[in-house]
Amino acid sequence: MINYFSKLFDYDKAASIKLLDLMTTSGTAPYETVKIFAHMMAAQNTWLLRAKKLNAPGGPLWPDSTLEELRPSIISHHAAWKEWLNGQSDDILTSTVSYQNSAGTEFNTAITDVITQVLNHGTHHRGQIGIYLKQAGLQLPGTDHILFSRGLL
Numbered sequence: 001m002i003n004y005f006s007k008l009f010d011y012d013k014a015a016s017i018k019l020l021d022l023m024t025t026s027g028t029a030p031y032e033t034v035k036i037f038a039h040m041m042a043a044q045n046t047w048l049l050r051a052k053k054l055n056a057p058g059g060p061l062w063p064d065s066t067l068e069e070l071r072p073s074i075i076s077h078h079a080a081w082k083e084w085l086n087g088q089s090d091d092i093l094t095s096t097v098s099y100q101n102s103a104g105t106e107f108n109t110a111i112t113d114v115i116t117q118v119l120n121h122g123t124h125h126r127g128q129i130g131i132y133l134k135q136a137g138l139q140l141p142g143t144d145h146i147l148f149s150r151g152l153l
Contacts, residue, residue: 001090001093001112002085002086002088002089002090002092002093005085005115005119006082006085006086008115008119009078009081009082009085009119010078010082010148011145011148011149011153012078012118012119012122012123013074013075013078014143014148014153015122015123015126015143015145015148015153016037016040016074016122016126017071017074018141018143018153019033019126019129019130019133019140019141019143020037020070020071020074021141022133022138022140022141023067023133024067024071026138028133028136028137028138029067030132030133030135030136032128032129032132033129033132033133034065034066034067034070035062035064035065036125036128036129036132037065037070037073037074037125037129038062038063038064038065038069038070038073039061039062039063039125040121040122040125041065041070041073041074041077042059042060042061042062042063043061043118043121044077044081044118044121044122045057045077045080046061047114047117047118048077048080048081048084048118050097050099050109050114051084051097051111051114051115052084053097053098056099058102061102081118085115092111093110093111093112094110094111094112095110095111096108096109096110096111097109097111097114126143130143
């Protein structure tokens with residue numbers, strides 16, 4: 001299962017980079033798209049720290065960022081998740097992590113649910129970004145997982 005989740009993080013990165021490439025090469029990056037990408041990266045960092053059983057740093061979950069800061073952020077967050085995952089055995093997937101959310105409420109969550117949250121969160125927000133880019137008149141690239149699995153993304 002670790003390998004499965006590791007591959008999904010590879011997809012997450014590839015799909016994000018594909019949208020970011022469109023934003024960069026077209027010169028069209030509505031404010032909302034950059035803001036959503038920055039939020040995705042902040043959330044990935046928070047969840048990774050929780051998975052590692054470390055305290056999340058706090059700070060805004062919707063930070064300000066620039067278009068130029070997004071690629072290094074996507075790459076570094078992907079690398080951090082992969083490094084952590086690849087250092088684990090499948091046994092970690094049956095464990096839980098205790099943490100407080102940003103409102104201070106305590107939770108115990110299965111690591112598989114943490115990983116699933118991060119990956120689905122990215123897919124959800126890339127969909128939002130796609131809507132903004134279509135509204136700006138851009139033709140969206142294919143970012144479906146099946147394209148990634150076929151080596152086309």
